[in-house]
Amino acid sequence: MTISLLVNGDPWDGPREVTVSQVVAAWCDSPRGIAVARNGEVVPKSRWDETSLAPGDRIEIVTAAAGG
Amino acid sequence: MESTTAELIDRTGAPGSSGAGGTDWVDADLVMAGQVISSRLILGTGGMSSPESLREALEASGTALATVAVRRVDPTTRHSLVDLLADLGIQVLPNTAGCFTASDAVLTAKLAREAFETNWIKLEVIGDDRTLLPDSLELLAAAEELVDDGFIVLPYCSDDPVVARRLEQAGCAAVMPLGSPIGSGLGIANPHNIALIVEQAGVPVVLDAGIGTASDVCVAMELGCDAVLVASAVTRAHQPGVMAAAMRDAVRAGRAARAAGRITRRFHGEASSSFDGMIAR
Numbered sequence: 001m002t003i004s005l006l007v008n009g010d011p012w013d014g015p016r017e018v019t020v021s022q023v024v025a026a027w028c029d030s031p032r033g034i035a036v037a038r039n040g041e042v043v044p045k046s047r048w049d050e051t052s053l054a055p056g057d058r059i060e061i062v063t064a065a066a067g068g
Numbered sequence: 069m070e071s072t073t074a075e076l077i078d079r080t081g082a083p084g085s086s087g088a089g090g091t092d093w094v095d096a097d098l099v100m101a102g103q104v105i106s107s108r109l110i111l112g113t114g115g116m117s118s119p120e121s122l123r124e125a126l127e128a129s130g131t132a133l134a135t136v137a138v139r140r141v142d143p144t145t146r147h148s149l150v151d152l153l154a155d156l157g158i159q160v161l162p163n164t165a166g167c168f169t170a171s172d173a174v175l176t177a178k179l180a181r182e183a184f185e186t187n188w189i190k191l192e193v194i195g196d197d198r199t200l201l202p203d204s205l206e207l208l209a210a211a212e213e214l215v216d217d218g219f220i221v222l223p224y225c226s227d228d229p230v231v232a233r234r235l236e237q238a239g240c241a242a243v244m245p246l247g248s249p250i251g252s253g254l255g256i257a258n259p260h261n262i263a264l265i266v267e268q269a270g271v272p273v274v275l276d277a278g279i280g281t282a283s284d285v286c287v288a289m290e291l292g293c294d295a296v297l298v299a300s301a302v303t304r305a306h307q308p309g310v311m312a313a314a315m316r317d318a319v320r321a322g323r324a325a326r327a328a329g330r331i332t333r334r335f336h337g338e339a340s341s342s343f344d345g346m347i348a349r
Contacts, residue, residue: 008140020343024223027139032148035138035183042178060140062179066122067114067137068190068299 003055018050023059033063090326094324098295100272101188101220101241104296105159106132108276108319109285112299114165116308119147120139126156129312135163135297137191138180147269150184161222163190170210172287177214184306189280190244190297191223200250200277203334204231208238215239227261233268242271244297247288248278251300253285259291266292289322290330313338 002013007023011058014023016036020036020043028034037060043051097104111131117124126134136149153160162180167173170193177189193210204226214221220241225231227245235243243266247280248254255278256262266273275288276297288296298315305311 006116022281027143033148033183034141035179035181037175040175042175042182045291060179061139063141063183064136064160064162065139065142066116066149066303068112068135068161068165068192 003053005053005056006058008059014053017052020051020053020059023053024048024061027061028063035062036060037062038062076284083129084329090327091324094320094327098221107314107316108289108295108323110134110161110301111239111294111296111312112163112297113149113303114299116303117302117303119149119152121308122303123152123156125312126153126158128309128316129302131158133159133161135161135165135299136184137163137165137178138183148280154208159188160184160186161188161190162186166197168197168206169193170206170213172204173210174213177210177219178217181219187218188220188281189222189242191221197298202226202246204228207231208234211235212238212241222273227258227265229261229264231263232265236269236271240271242274242294243269244274244276247275250277251304252278253280253301254278254298256287256291257281259287262288262291263291279297281316285315285318287320289319290326292326295319 001016003013003016005014022032024031024036039058069326083312086134094141098108102273107130109129109131110124110133111123111129112135114137134153151345162184163322164176166175167176173191173193180189181187193203193206195202207223207225211221211223215238222242222244223235223240224244225235232243232245243265245262247256274295274297276295279285279296285296302308302312302315
């Protein structure tokens, strides 16, 4: 049973009760230098393991890029 | 008229003096938000053609602080900008580049704080995607909210002295007026405004945006800016590493020239050689 999320603007299916930690692990080699927003709000790193996602959640996973 | 304008722009800047300053002042550390920043040249990383080129420019510049944008992770990217800066001992200054509203900028700043474990933020809120000029109203709103949330805010702003004063009053740790539009390379369009901002500021003034080459950096420091932020002029130069080194020299040259106390500008001439002892004509 999977749930549909939007991750960085693209549809992504994850297992039911997937956590932020799990989504980050699927997208990034390392959590270093990474931050996550869920539905427009920052999810602190300390809460990634315990934050389960709901169907339709919009996730943004960001890092540093050349700029500024 | 001419002497008043000249006096304002040409006044030496060694603190507390009406005369020239010494090498102690020239070499004094830049302090922002209570922290020593060992270089007065801040680099923006945007526009660099390759990671190797970026590393070369960062090393040549001697910078201690470099800006990064906050963007979605790209699984195809192998190199890490955060790791590169850490390797070189350069402090990360996240930037809200690309934001057009206060709420976007605030969210970006909060993401940056989480990602890079710093509460420093270069605040950029753009009002127009052609000129990239800042939206002063959104900028001030974002600055107030972020200062309230414990951020150390360095705002990229208009060269309007009133806006600069409002940002300082809101609790920003510096003010960063533009010389001219981002990436334009037009240098300092309004030196009078920059001099006015320097005169009134109680926080460091960092000339940010529009620098095109080393002489622009020199002018900024001669006007009394405490530091400069350069991105495109280095990253898009034909030889970024060479330009970065030139900028480093220009920062010191401009600051030393200001300490030295320049001559005032004159409408007519003033002979440097005495007429005494001239042979008969």
